[in-house]
Amino acid sequence: MGRPTLAPARRPPWALEEALFIDRCTRCDRCIEACPTRILVRMDGGFPGVDFSRGECTFCADCVSSCEPQALLRRDADAAPWAIVATIGEACLAVRGVECRVCGESCPEAAIRFRLQLGGVAQPVLDASGCTGCGACIGPCPTRAIAMRSDNNIPTEREA
Ligand code: SF4
Ligand code: SF4
Ligand code: SF4
Secondary structure, eight states, X not given: OOOOOBOSSOOOTTBOOXXXXXXXXXXXXXXXXXXXXXXXXXXXGGOEEEOGGGOOOXXXXXXXXXXXXXXXXXXXXXXXXXXXXXXXXXXXXXXXTOOOOHHHHHOTTOOEEEEOOTTSOOEEEEOTTTOOOOOTTTTTOTTOOXXXXXXXXXXXXXXX
């Protein structure tokens, strides 16, 4: 298995594959205006993307319903919103020996548990199979130690 790829611009959930998305998206901003948690922002070229430092995705799909050209497209209720999972980096306080469990308390899926260490502070362990990529853990982390990585094991919309 290769190294995880850190995504440059994270498109909104249920976005088509990048080339198709760019082709279809008219940069109308409707998804940005529709998002109740305000995590969608204009990124390079005016195309929308997700900024998890602003909040989390609730998977309400309001952005999808507001997208007329169907650059965001949810084919059925089971379609995965995206192929990303959170990953905890070296800036983590607990990794550096300082007690912190903020991300575990923020995760609605209980995908981050803390493993007790003999003589040290408990270490976060992220269960990628339980992570939905909602981003709820990212904003509250005091050292911005959490990022999203692509997970190629999650099938998503590829073509229209
Ligand atoms: S699914 Fe809902 S919360 Fe998530 S980006 Fe779209 S509008 Fe925002
Ligand atoms: S919130 Fe950030 S610093 Fe705290 S344990 Fe989680 S990853 Fe580490
Ligand atoms: S992205 Fe969401 S589901 Fe995944 S670990 Fe963070 S809070 Fe939990």
